[in-house]
Amino acid sequence: MERQASGIYAHSIAGGETVRAFVPHPLPPAPALDISGARQALLERATLAIGRLDSVCLLLPDPKLFLYAYVRREAVLSSQIEGTQSSLSDLLLFELDELPGVPFDDVVEVSNYVAALEHGMARLREGFPLCNRLLRDMHQHLMGRGRGSDKAPGEFRRSQNWIGGTRPGNARFVPPPPQEVEACMSALEKFLHQQEAPMPVLITAALAHVQFETIHPFLDGNGRLGRLLIALQLHHGGLLAEPLLYLSLYFKQHRAVYYELLDRVRTHGDWEAWVDFFLEGVEATAQGAVQTARRLVTLFQQDTQRVAALGTRAAPNVLRVLDALRQRPLCSLKQLCAQNGMSFPTASKAMQTLVNIGLAREMTGQRRNRVFVYDAYLNILNEGGEPL
Known part of the structure; x- marks a missing residue:
């Protein structure tokens, strides 16, 4: 009208x-x-x-x-x-x-x-x-x-x-x-x-x-x-x-x-x-x-199963780090340790496992103050988010 x-x-x-x-x-x-x-x-x-x-x-x-x-x-x-x-x-x-x-x-x-x-x-x-x-x-x-x-x-x-x-x-x-x-x-x-x-x-x-x-x-x-x-x-x-x-x-x-x-x-x-x-x-x-929301739920379930399938004694720590990346899809080891009460060597080893199986990526290229990203999670959120 x-x-x-x-x-x-x-x-x-x-x-x-x-x-x-x-x-x-x-x-x-x-x-x-x-x-x-x-x-x-x-x-x-x-x-x-x-x-x-x-x-x-x-x-x-x-x-x-x-x-x-x-x-x-x-x-x-x-x-x-x-x-x-x-x-x-x-x-x-x-x-x-x-x-x-x-x-x-x-x-x-x-x-x-x-x-x-x-x-x-x-x-x-x-x-x-x-x-x-x-x-x-x-x-x-x-x-x-x-x-x-x-x-x-x-x-x-x-x-x-x-x-x-x-x-x-x-x-x-x-x-x-x-x-x-x-x-x-x-x-x-x-x-x-x-x-x-x-x-x-x-x-x-x-x-x-x-x-x-x-x-x-x-x-x-x-x-x-x-x-x-x-x-x-x-x-x-x-x-x-x-x-x-x-x-x-x-x-x-x-x-x-x-x-x-x-x-x-x-x-x-x-x-x-x-x-x-x-x-x-x-x-x-x-x-x-x-x-x-549904895609994220599916992603989290699939990646949890991938970690659990490793069958190693370290799997519980790897799952803790994966859970931390769900909370913050981009985080440093320092932040991860502070928020989850993990020692630096434990967190570092668990994160490296996630990198090795392709679930996480180190994005700075540095030896110190490294930052890791949960790419699959961030990619879902980034859809349509390219600058104009």
């Missing part, structure tokens, strides 16, 4: 130029969103796919292992959309006592994303509401160090920003003037807490994502925080026990369509086309996450 533009234009000053800034109308859309027929069926399929993801993760031997890796995979993907070149391996190396040799600014940006998500989830579990204060707190973690730390972390912007183009005058999109940001975000917060005629959680998440990206309330980090908001809503709305559904890969693979549909909502009020795209992404992403 096409409506009129979903907001109005106001004059604003940016970079010494007068520009037309877009101020969105409060949600929900008017006239009401059409959720019937094929769209209702799509909503049901997406909801069912999320339910399967939630159930599969509860059946995993250790759901926290999957969560640890999947959150970091998402951090890499979401940051790549903003132009970083870090890989999952870079992030895991950085987390090994912040080892040198990885692109610092890029990997700090990815590490900040993990911190922002973990902070948001911890606060929600404590009973804190999904509100603007929480978003500002998460933004503080997202932008608190490294690139962008000079752009008012945790504060709504007080100056005009713009998206695309070489200057404000030829920008692809200009968000609301700074004096309108507080009111726009207050209206969005009210929508998130709607009590009368509440919408399905997935529909609320779809609408709120567009509204947040349209308001662009911060000087930097809006894209990443807007994608995090989706994960928070699905958890807060009771669809997922853990934040295991992220649309960054889907948005990355369909960037042109993503931006086109955001623009059509603003210019034509075509919320239905956006919701269809969003729900299709949820269904595909949830199905992909389920497949990834």
Whole structure:
């Protein structure tokens, strides 16, 4: 359904130029969103796919292992959309006592994303509401160090920003003037807490994502925080026990369509086309996450059997090291000993056994401070994670 533009234009000053800034109308859309027929069926399929993801993760031997890796995979993907070149391996190396040799600014940006998500989830579990204060707190973690730390972390912007183009005058999109940001975000917060005629959680998440990206309330980090908001809503709305559904890969693979549909909502009020795209992404992403979880379970079982088949007295120690690599698919012997209470010679010998049978690989080429990687595990997580 096409409506009129979903907001109005106001004059604003940016970079010494007068520009037309877009101020969105409060949600929900008017006239009401059409959720019937094929769209209702799509909503049901997406909801069912999320339910399967939630159930599969509860059946995993250790759901926290999957969560640890999947959150970091998402951090890499979401940051790549903003132009970083870090890989999952870079992030895991950085987390090994912040080892040198990885692109610092890029990997700090990815590490900040993990911190922002973990902070948001911890606060929600404590009973804190999904509100603007929480978003500002998460933004503080997202932008608190490294690139962008000079752009008012945790504060709504007080100056005009713009998206695309070489200057404000030829920008692809200009968000609301700074004096309108507080009111726009207050209206969005009210929508998130709607009590009368509440919408399905997935529909609320779809609408709120567009509204947040349209308001662009911060000087930097809006894209990443807007994608995090989706994960928070699905958890807060009771669809997922853990934040295991992220649309960054889907948005990355369909960037042109993503931006086109955001623009059509603003210019034509075509919320239905956006919701269809969003729900299709949820269904595909949830199905992909389920497949990834199952592949990891199969991998772990097969590799455990390979170690057990060695039949040596050292097999129990080798299994302990393999278990450590499941928890951290990239780790040093020093870290392994500290976390598992093993002596260095025992850990070193067990790791060498894994290298000999092709389950682990030493990646530094050094004689000291060696780092080992569980390639098969990391390769599954890395699918689709190549920098743009």
